[in-house]
Amino acid sequence: MFEKALQGSRKYWALVCFLAALVGLGFILFLWQLKVGLKITGMSRDVSWGFYIAQFTYLVGVAAGGVMVALPCYFHNYKVFGRITVLGEFLAVAAIVMCLLFIIIDLGKPMRCLNVLLHPTPNSILFWDMVVLNVYLLLNLIVGWMALESERYEVPPPKWVKFLAYFSVVWAPCIHIVTAFIYCGLPGRHFWLTAIMAPRFLASAFAAGPSFIVLFCLIIRKFTKFDPGKQAIQTLGKIITYTIIINFCFFLFEVFTTFYSQIPEHMNHFKYLFVGLKGHAKLVPWMWVSLIGMFIVCILLAIPAIRRNEGSLAFCCVLVIVTTWIDKGLGLVTGGFVPNPLEEITEYWPTVPEALITLGVWATGFLVLTILYKVAISINEELGE
Amino acid sequence: MRINRRKFLKIASISVLGFGVKPTIDLFAGHEAKAKIKQSPKALRAKRWAMVIDLRKMNEEIAKKCIEACHRFHNVPHIPDKKREIKWIWTEPFEHAFPGQSHEFLGTELIEKPVLVLCNNCDNPPCVQVCPTKATFKREDGIVMMDMHRCIGCRFCMAACPYGSRSFNWMDPRPYIEKENPEYPTREKGVVEKCDFCAERLDKGLMPLCVEASEGAIIFGDLEDPESEVRRVLRERYSIQRKPELGTGPSIFYLI
Amino acid sequence: MYDGGKILTGLVIGIALLTFPLWYNLGKAAKVAEPKLTPKAEQAKYCVEPKEYMVAEHMALLDKWRNWVVRDGYRVYVGFNGKEYDMSLQNTCMDCHSNKKKFCDECHNYAGVKPYCWTCHLEPKEEE
Numbered sequence: 001m002f003e004k005a006l007q008g009s010r011k012y013w014a015l016v017c018f019l020a021a022l023v024g025l026g027f028i029l030f031l032w033q034l035k036v037g038l039k040i041t042g043m044s045r046d047v048s049w050g051f052y053i054a055q056f057t058y059l060v061g062v063a064a065g066g067v068m069v070a071l072p073c074y075f076h077n078y079k080v081f082g083r084i085t086v087l088g089e090f091l092a093v094a095a096i097v098m099c100l101l102f103i104i105i106d107l108g109k110p111m112r113c114l115n116v117l118l119h120p121t122p123n124s125i126l127f128w129d130m131v132v133l134n135v136y137l138l139l140n141l142i143v144g145w146m147a148l149e150s151e152r153y154e155v156p157p158p159k160w161v162k163f164l165a166y167f168s169v170v171w172a173p174c175i176h177i178v179t180a181f182i183y184c185g186l187p188g189r190h191f192w193l194t195a196i197m198a199p200r201f202l203a204s205a206f207a208a209g210p211s212f213i214v215l216f217c218l219i220i221r222k223f224t225k226f227d228p229g230k231q232a233i234q235t236l237g238k239i240i241t242y243t244i245i246i247n248f249c250f251f252l253f254e255v256f257t258t259f260y261s262q263i264p265e266h267m268n269h270f271k272y273l274f275v276g277l278k279g280h281a282k283l284v285p286w287m288w289v290s291l292i293g294m295f296i297v298c299i300l301l302a303i304p305a306i307r308r309n310e311g312s313l314a315f316c317c318v319l320v321i322v323t324t325w326i327d328k329g330l331g332l333v334t335g336g337f338v339p340n341p342l343e344e345i346t347e348y349w350p351t352v353p354e355a356l357i358t359l360g361v362w363a364t365g366f367l368v369l370t371i372l373y374k375v376a377i378s379i380n381e382e383l384g385e
Numbered sequence: 386m387r388i389n390r391r392k393f394l395k396i397a398s399i400s401v402l403g404f405g406v407k408p409t410i411d412l413f414a415g416h417e418a419k420a421k422i423k424q425s426p427k428a429l430r431a432k433r434w435a436m437v438i439d440l441r442k443m444n445e446e447i448a449k450k451c452i453e454a455c456h457r458f459h460n461v462p463h464i465p466d467k468k469r470e471i472k473w474i475w476t477e478p479f480e481h482a483f484p485g486q487s488h489e490f491l492g493t494e495l496i497e498k499p500v501l502v503l504c505n506n507c508d509n510p511p512c513v514q515v516c517p518t519k520a521t522f523k524r525e526d527g528i529v530m531m532d533m534h535r536c537i538g539c540r541f542c543m544a545a546c547p548y549g550s551r552s553f554n555w556m557d558p559r560p561y562i563e564k565e566n567p568e569y570p571t572r573e574k575g576v577v578e579k580c581d582f583c584a585e586r587l588d589k590g591l592m593p594l595c596v597e598a599s600e601g602a603i604i605f606g607d608l609e610d611p612e613s614e615v616r617r618v619l620r621e622r623y624s625i626q627r628k629p630e631l632g633t634g635p636s637i638f639y640l641i
Numbered sequence: 642m643y644d645g646g647k648i649l650t651g652l653v654i655g656i657a658l659l660t661f662p663l664w665y666n667l668g669k670a671a672k673v674a675e676p677k678l679t680p681k682a683e684q685a686k687y688c689v690e691p692k693e694y695m696v697a698e699h700m701a702l703l704d705k706w707r708n709w710v711v712r713d714g715y716r717v718y719v720g721f722n723g724k725e726y727d728m729s730l731q732n733t734c735m736d737c738h739s740n741k742k743k744f745c746d747e748c749h750n751y752a753g754v755k756p757y758c759w760t761c762h763l764e765p766k767e768e769e
Contacts, residue, residue, distance in 0.1 A: 037556035037574035038538075044468030045552055048543040108538015108553065108575030115518040115537055126517035126541050187511055187631040188547025265484065341549045341628075342481040346468060422715040422728070460763075524714060532711050533761065565763055570731055573760040588716050 001149055004378035005371045011223065012374060019367040026360010029353050030105055038108060041354040046346035047337040051329075051354050052106035055361070056099045058208070058329040060179045061201055063095035063136065065209010067172035068239055074165050080235060083380070084228045086151075087213055087220075089144030090372040092172075096137040098365035103129075105357060125182045132171070132178045139168040144372070152379045176201045183336065191269035191336040194257075196250055203247035204324045210236045210243075211317035216373070218314055225384060226377045230310075237313050241301040244320055248294050251327075265343075272345070273335045280345045283334060290326035293319050427590030431607035433508065433527035434582055435636040436593075437615050437624065438501055442602035448476045448499045451595035451603070455580070458594055460571040462561035471552040473580040474503040474595055483627060483639075500639065501603075503595070504529065504550035504580040505627065508634030512542035512551065521577075527608075527636060528582045538575040547631050551579045608636065674751035677743040685737055689720040700756070703730060731762040739765040 008016075033040050043050040066088035072078035073085045104110050121127050143165045150157035177198050183189070184197035214236050217228040258266045271277050273287045297319040306312045339345045350358070455461070455474050464470045476499035480487040483500075506529045513523050520536035523529050543551045554574045562571060569585075572578050582605075583593035591597075596605045606613035615638075624638040642648065682688075688695050690702065706728040709715045718726045727733050738744045741764045749756065 037554070039469055039555035043555070045470055045543075046468075046549070048540045048553060103539075106539070108540070108577075109536065112518075112535070112537040115520075115535055119518045119535065121517050121519050124515050124517040124541070126515065126539060130517070182541070186515070186545045186547075187633065188628070189544065337544075341484075341547050342477060343484045344481060421719045422709050423717045423719065423725075424714065425716045425727075428716070522712070526714075530711065534707055534711070567763050567765065568732060570761040570763060573757070584714075588714065 001145070001152065001375055001379065004375040007378075008374060012370075015370055016367065019363045019370065022363035023360050023367060026357045026363065029357045029360070033105070033353070033357065034110070038106075040351060042349050042351045044346050044348065046340040046344065047334060047348035049106070049333050049337070050348055051350040051358055052102045054329045054333040055358055056102035056106075057179060057332060058325055059095045059099045059102070059365075060133070060176045061205030061324075061328065062209045062212055063092045063099065064172040064176045064202075064205045065207075065212070066092035066095075066140070067169050068206050068210050068243075069213060069236070070165065070172075071169050072235075074162075074169060078235075080229065080231045083226075084213065084217060084232050086144050086148050086376045087216060087228070087373065088209075089140045089147070089168075090376060091209070091212060091216070091369065092140040093137060093144065093372060094365045094369035096133055096140070096175075097368050098361055099133055100137070101361045101364060102358075105361065125178060125185065128178050129175075129182060132175050136168065136171055136175050139164055139171060143168055144376075148376055148379055152383065154383075173202060176205050183332070188341050189336045190263075190266045192332075194254065196254060200247065200250045200254075201328075203243050203250055204328055207240050207243040207247055207320050208324045210240050211320040214240070214317045215314060215321075218310060220373070220377060224377050225381045233310065233313070234307065237301070237307040237316075240317065240320060241298075241307065244294065244301065244324075245298045247324070248298050251291075251294075268339050268343070269335045272338050273331055277339065278345055280338075280347050282347050282349060283331065286326050287331050290323045290331065293323040294327070297323065425589055428588045429590055431526045432609035433607060433636065434506065434587070435527075435606065435608035435615050435638065436582070436596070437604040437618050437638045437640060439602050439604070439618075439622075439640045440498055440500065441640065442600075443499060443501060445476075445499050447598075447600055447602050448501050450598040450600075451501060452476075454594040454598040455583075457564070458566050459569055460558075460562050460566050461578075462558035462571075463563060464558075464561045469555045471554065471558065471578065473552070473578070474501060476500060477502050483625065485628065485630070486625060495641075501595070502548070502550070502627070503637070504582075505548055505633070505635030505637045506580075506582055508636065509632060511545040511547065511631075511633060515541045515545045517541065524584070526587075528584050528587075529579075530581055530584060531576075531578060533570075533572055533576050533578070536576040538577065540577060542577055547628050547633060548635075551577050553577050671751060674748040676745070676747040677740065679738060679740050679744075681739070682737040682744075687720075687722065688737075689718060689724075689726050689733075691721060694721075703734075703758075706730075730758060735762070735765050740767060741765070742767060 029040075041050055041052075069081050069088035070085050073081040104113060107113060116127055116130050143161060146161040147157055147165070150161070180198035180201040183192040184194060186192060214233055217233055217236075221227050255270065258270055268277060272280065273283055274291075275281070276284050297316050300306050300312070300319075301316050306316065334348050338347065452472075452474050456463070456472075459473065461473055462471055479491065479495050479498055479500055482502050506527060508527065510521075510523060510529050512521055513529060516522070517539060518535050518537055520532045521529060521542050522532070538553070540553055543553060554572055554576055557574045559565075559571055565571070583591070583595075586593060592605055596603045604614050604618055606615040608615055610616065618640065619638060622640045624640050626635050626638055629635070690698075695702070706718065709718075710728050716728055718728045720726055735741070741759070
């Protein structure tokens, strides 16, 4: 089946080369980071996690969002999603690859990463994160590949694939629950110490993941002969609508608890993000774009006519992705560290090398996605003839 | 002999697994007898080391001496960029050291008092709880140690510490060390470091450097020994701790 | 042969790369390592363990030392002749073998290994 990835149109190869170039650039800069140290990033003693971990946090949600497509199909026989479960699974693979890469490049000593397995520490959530992410990667890779292969040869998939498929649906929420647990169990970080962290992760994951899938479906329909089906896209649109509204509500719940209880140590983080604190306000415009954008998209998506028009639906999906990315990829991590436990403020902003390395990792993910999708689409086109 | 691809792959994978037998056995092989190692007879022993910092005796001069003594001996680099600085012990104004316990009507003396802050070597340390490799771990005598050889630099411990006691080596620290102390190693880029109550000195029968330099402003001893000086002083004077409500059980007490 | 030209070219390049270490160093036998002892080391007559053991196992011994010191809190090592040593690369080993360039580096360079011990453990200052 992999030979399908080696045959393609000029546009396909152009895309692959472009992504490979970005990967190469990111890799060279990463080698420089290995040589010189993490000082090339914008992280500091106070904001000790930054862009890399923020991307990992966001992408772990996107990876689990693929389950939103698999769950109705496998558990409830919703055959409308039958053609796109493989898209969800391969998106999960690409997203998890990015997550793992982001974690590795963030480490101070990445060559020692096997220490996590050599000295297993069950009380550390990072240990469980490694376990959970790698298992999920394997699950999606195996299930997606096997399902595709069975479809190609027009045979029903073997029973153990079905079992793994069910298992991956149950496993998917685990990956971002564990990631949320990284944050919400730390006693010194009041911005993160809230039980609603895991539900927030779930909600934004189930909004962002399907948004990616909708956009990919529309792009695939435009450039190839594979048509995921209008109804599949519409159902995904409905899922995104509900989850983004829930996500927005969860945020409002947090605002209520923080500002009604008026505890300064809790309010300070929100104040830094949304109005600035003691003159430091780098993130304020970004957070308001995210908030207002999310509110607008909630209203837009709630209008059926907007959802039915695939153009406006695509616009809403982009907006969902951007606003959830700002929220999880920028606001969450920085907001937790500013102000620091001694109520001092050190701001954070990614540096250019940091941003380019991040771009390289995103390009790696998209490259993996392009190749896997090419295989899936080519096989579907072949079947369609 | 005719063999199809599936069979070949099966045999090949099992053979590869066979190569893993010896290393696995080695892994589980018993360790050598520990008869060759012992603790130094001069080593100071305690069930739980603790420190009492008398803020009435503390002033800028003494604080500076303590910091110099520690940082100089332990080759702590002096990095001018505040974002990347490394500090094991430093001073903070009262409202920053005790954010939940200060108010706007504090007396000037207390507002201007330099509070010496360092790793609290907690009894229930969140940093130890989150370390994925046990590179930071709690010793039997209560000191939270750093294993520089095992640290992967994930900085989870830095996120977990509610006191901001830990520093990361964002780059090679050697160029920033004014005068290298040949008796103690430096660290390299990519690992986290912090105060460890001078564990290497305690193991040789010496008091921590900041205690020695403090001219009596810092008292150090075994919290579990009711006759120790730390216990006596805690009985006699009122003491506070940093963020006690978090349940970390810090081992540093401040006398006001 | 199908695609014969490509296969043969690839094969030649592959074999050339694989055997590179052999033919590149033809005629250039490296000098056998001769680590030199300092006067202090000569006087001490023996190390913490016999010479043959140290040559073969000093890396494993240092590994054990660091776990015993950092993780278990033991600082004293009883050598093979009953003498007690402080388990420290910087303060014990390098105290006698203070000529890193002529001692440690001799064998390490010959074997082509670059242990990064001295990135942290300060080496004694040597006169040129």
